[in-house]
Amino acid sequence: MSPETITSYAASALSGPLLLVLAAFACLLLPLFVKALRGTQGLIALGALVVALLFLRRAPSLELNLFHGALLLTPLSAYLWAFAMGALALVVLLSLSRPAAPEDSQGEYYFLLFMATIGFMALVAAGDLFTAFIALELLSLPVYALAGIRRSKPGLEASYKYFMLGAFGSGLTVMGIAILNALYPELSFAALKGASAPALAQAGFLLVISGFAFKTALVPFHMWVPDAYEGAPTQVSAFMAAAVKAGGVVVLWRLFSLFEGGPVLEVFWWLAAITAVTANLMALGQTSLKRLLAYSSVAHAGYIAVAFFGGARGFGAVLYYLPVYAMATIGAFAVALALEKDEKGPKLDDLAGLSKTRPWLAAAMAAFMFSLAGVPPLAGFFAKFYAFAGAVNSGYTGLVVIAIIMSAVSMYYYLKVTVVMYMKPAPADQHPEPLGLTGLVIFLMALGVILAGVLSRPLLTLAIEASRWF
Amino acid sequence: MIVTASVYLFGGLAALATLLMLFQRNPVKAAMLMLTALLATAGLYLALSAQLLAVLQIILYAGAIMTLFIVALTVTPQALHDKPSAGHLKKVLGLAAAALILVELVKVSAALRGSPFSTAFSDAGTLDLARQLFGRFAYQFELLSLVILASIVAAVTLAAARKVER
Numbered sequence: 001m002s003p004e005t006i007t008s009y010a011a012s013a014l015s016g017p018l019l020l021v022l023a024a025f026a027c028l029l030l031p032l033f034v035k036a037l038r039g040t041q042g043l044i045a046l047g048a049l050v051v052a053l054l055f056l057r058r059a060p061s062l063e064l065n066l067f068h069g070a071l072l073l074t075p076l077s078a079y080l081w082a083f084a085m086g087a088l089a090l091v092v093l094l095s096l097s098r099p100a101a102p103e104d105s106q107g108e109y110y111f112l113l114f115m116a117t118i119g120f121m122a123l124v125a126a127g128d129l130f131t132a133f134i135a136l137e138l139l140s141l142p143v144y145a146l147a148g149i150r151r152s153k154p155g156l157e158a159s160y161k162y163f164m165l166g167a168f169g170s171g172l173t174v175m176g177i178a179i180l181n182a183l184y185p186e187l188s189f190a191a192l193k194g195a196s197a198p199a200l201a202q203a204g205f206l207l208v209i210s211g212f213a214f215k216t217a218l219v220p221f222h223m224w225v226p227d228a229y230e231g232a233p234t235q236v237s238a239f240m241a242a243a244v245k246a247g248g249v250v251v252l253w254r255l256f257s258l259f260e261g262g263p264v265l266e267v268f269w270w271l272a273a274i275t276a277v278t279a280n281l282m283a284l285g286q287t288s289l290k291r292l293l294a295y296s297s298v299a300h301a302g303y304i305a306v307a308f309f310g311g312a313r314g315f316g317a318v319l320y321y322l323p324v325y326a327m328a329t330i331g332a333f334a335v336a337l338a339l340e341k342d343e344k345g346p347k348l349d350d351l352a353g354l355s356k357t358r359p360w361l362a363a364a365m366a367a368f369m370f371s372l373a374g375v376p377p378l379a380g381f382f383a384k385f386y387a388f389a390g391a392v393n394s395g396y397t398g399l400v401v402i403a404i405i406m407s408a409v410s411m412y413y414y415l416k417v418t419v420v421m422y423m424k425p426a427p428a429d430q431h432p433e434p435l436g437l438t439g440l441v442i443f444l445m446a447l448g449v450i451l452a453g454v455l456s457r458p459l460l461t462l463a464i465e466a467s468r469w470f
Numbered sequence: 471m472i473v474t475a476s477v478y479l480f481g482g483l484a485a486l487a488t489l490l491m492l493f494q495r496n497p498v499k500a501a502m503l504m505l506t507a508l509l510a511t512a513g514l515y516l517a518l519s520a521q522l523l524a525v526l527q528i529i530l531y532a533g534a535i536m537t538l539f540i541v542a543l544t545v546t547p548q549a550l551h552d553k554p555s556a557g558h559l560k561k562v563l564g565l566a567a568a569a570l571i572l573v574e575l576v577k578v579s580a581a582l583r584g585s586p587f588s589t590a591f592s593d594a595g596t597l598d599l600a601r602q603l604f605g606r607f608a609y610q611f612e613l614l615s616l617v618i619l620a621s622i623v624a625a626v627t628l629a630a631a632r633k634v635e636r
Contacts, residue, residue: 021616028623067609108627115620122613131610138617145624159628 009057010064013073016052016081017121023048024114028107039103042096045110049089056082063469069127069188074469076319077125079462080250083323084124087242088117090330090441091235097437098337100233101149109149112142113239123247128188129177129208132251136173139247140166140215143240147232154343158231165224166214173211179204189254197259205264209255216248218305219275222298229294230344237290238333241297242326249304249322253315254470256308268305273399275302276406283413289336290345292413293329296372299410300325303387306403310390315470317386319463324379324452328371331445335365338438348417353426361435362421364446371449373414374407379452386460476517484510501539508532522596 026048027041037044059078066073091113095101101109119138126132144166148159181187183201197205214221229237259265279302283295304321307314338361339346339354355362371380384407388400435442452459484507491503508531515524603611 068606070607070609105627105630108623111623112620112627115616115623118616131613134610134613134617138613138620141617142620142624145628148628151628156628 005060006062006064009060010066010073012055012057013059013064013078013081016055016085017118019048019052019055020085020114020118020121023052024111024118027110027114031107039106041106041110042092042099045092045114046089046096049085049092053082053085053089056085061465065127069190070131071122071125072127073125074466076466076469077121079319079466080124080246081121083246083326084117084120084243086323087239087326087330088113090334090444091239093437093441094235094238094334094337097435097441098235100146100235102151105149109146112146112149116140116142116146116239117243120243120247124250126251127190128186129180129192130187132254133170133173133177136212136215136247136251137170139244140170143236143244146236146239147228149236150233150343152343154231155233156231158228161224162228162232165221169211169214169221171211172207172214176204176207176209176211179207189258193258197262197264202263205255205258206267209252209264209267212248212251212255213271214248216245216252216301216304217298218271218301219278219298222275222279222301225298226291226294229297230288230290233343234290234333234337234340234345237293238330238337241293241329241333245297245301246322246326249301249318250470252305253308253318257312257315257470268308269396269399272302272305272308273402275299275305276403280406280409280413283410286413287348288345289339289348289351289417290333292348292417293332293336296410296414297329299406300329300372303384303403303407306391306396306399307387308391309394309396309399310387311394312467313393313464314387314390316460316464316467317383317390319467320456320460321383321387323459324371324383324449327445327448327452328368328380331364331442331449332368332372334438334441334445335361335368338433338435338442348420349424351417351420352424354421356426358432361439361442364442365421366418367446367449369414369417371453373411377450377453379449379456382453382456382460473517477514480510480513480517483507484514497543498540501536501543504539505532505536508536522599525596 023045027044030044031038031041056078059073059075061075064073065071092110095109095113099106116139119135119140119142122135123132123139126135144159144163147162148155177187179200180192183198183204184192184195186192195201210221214224217225229240232240256265256268276299279295279299283292283299286292286295300321304318304325307317307321310317336345339350341350351362351365354365367378371378374381374384376382388403391400487503487507487510491500491507494500494503508527512524512527512532515521515527
């Protein structure tokens with residue numbers, strides 16, 4: 001490949017995030033100075049995102065090492081950047097249809113959303129631990145505030161809990177990086193891979209892993225999840241479940257792949273097993289839809305951690321899992337948004353008789369639930385299949401058995417949602433609001449969940465191609 | 471000669487201010503004494519020709535953190551009236567812990583006498599840091615600027631809230 005092609009590729013790849021930075025500032029500042037633009041922040045954001053998505057191109061098969069290895073442009077980064085911008089576009093659509101932030105902080109809302117996405121993009125392309133940490137903060141700090149942007153009591157509580165536990169996790173990460181920095185001259189993932197790991201280094205790695213496990217919400221680092229997802233505006237919860245989690249997953253995979261065996265992998269084994277068991281058992285008793293989805297998101301983090309054990313092929317499965325899971329979750333949160341009457345979102349009983357009052361909405365919700373549960377031919381089934389198959393091939397059958405049993409347990413609460421929608425009578429006083437753009441998002445996600453399952457090959461090929469470049 | 475004299479001068483001042491701060495019951499006066507101790511430490515760094523550390527000490531500790539303390543004291547007026555509790559057991563435990571830390575510190579200082587740091591270490595000055603910061607770590611530096619900006623916007627957004635609620 002000629003240098004000109006590479007340069008032009010790098011320029012077009014980097015113009016995406018740079019455009020997002022510009023759009024963030026435009027959303028924040030333009031309406032302050034131009035009165036006519038007040039209230040149009042969402043449209044500015046959406047327009048910028050569409051342009052940024054147009055810059056996306058198929059990445060050439062090479063690793064572009066920028067800024068002394070701090071930023072690695074690879075097919076992997078291209079894949080995850082497209083994922084991030086797609087998720088952001090959906091969240092922006094949801095926010096356009098039903099505003100998540102009060103009138104006077106619309107600009108700040110989109111600014112923070114964009115900043116978090118840029119943090120995600122820097123995180124998944126980070127070549128060393130130090131950069132990954134800064135990017136993680138750029139991803140987390142705006143989301144802490146976004147959770148409480150409504151300034152209502154549940155929102156601020158969510159924000160506060162998320163912030164305190166997140167800051168604790170960041171503290172652990174910094175401590176771990178300091179220990180590793182004392183031992184290794186170079187903190188790039190490539191250099192760490194070959195290095196020998198004495199006991200102190202393993203302690204450092206475990207601290208770093210705990211910090212990222214907070215973001216990914218693996219049990220026992222999940223305590224903030226239910227309250228944060230429930231109290232945050234539903235649009236923000238969807239963003240947290242889809243994007244923030246994916247960022248943590250990618251870095252956890254990079255850390256996981258540094259080891260061939262030993263105590264760190266044992267810790268991962270336990271994290272995956274405990275997460276799958278605890279989250280699914282906790283989800284059984286939930287009556288609030290958003291809390292149910294929160295526990296479901298924790299459980300899926302556990303399945304993804306199981307997929308790690310499949311080695312390089314397992315990572316391909318993870319990369320397929322992330323968008324499939326994100327589609328079902330964003331779709332389910334969009335349904336919650338469409339039905340929500342107060343801040344905490346609908347109760348499960350509020351879905352009663354949905355199949356009569358709004359048959360299409362009920363059908364889409366059922367598709368999301370079945371995909372999350374892993375029912376064929378929906379995409380969730382193939383995601384789980386590839387995730388578990390890799391781990392079985394590597395000889396971790398015990399872990400997979402636990403995950404499959406817990407996955408069967410999860411059928412109970414996913415089916416419960418469907419049963420309520422289809423079997424319970426609707427309350428008499430139903431006057432549904434029009435769906436608007438929320439309906440578009442739900443439609444797109446339902447389509448995606450079905451298509452990525454029935455025609456799983458294209459997405460899977462992209463994921464496997466990207467997975468070679470971690 | 472001058473260096474030795476200033477080391478003892480600033481070191482003594484820092485120790486004196488810290489001791490006075492410990493026995494000061496008025497929080498504002500204690501904060502001022504702590505500020506003195508911090509500034510004296512900065513002077514100590516300067517005497518040991520660690521200019522960068524001295525400036526950072528003033529900017530970060532004497533500047534930012536002390537301001538935070540003073541602001542915290544002013545927004546929590548009841549802190550000004552709090553009398554420290556005086557349980558005997560607590561005092562004895564506290565003194566024991568302090569004695570332990572003192573002994574350890576003396577031990578560490580005695581151990582450090584034998585192993586002076588390399589001269590290359592003390593030579594790393596502001597210029598080297600700037601070269602690293604704006605050269606090799608330029609990307610991370612820019613990323614951090616976004617982190618700080620996002621934090622400011624986040625904090626203002628959440629803080630503006632209170633006004634609306636009232």
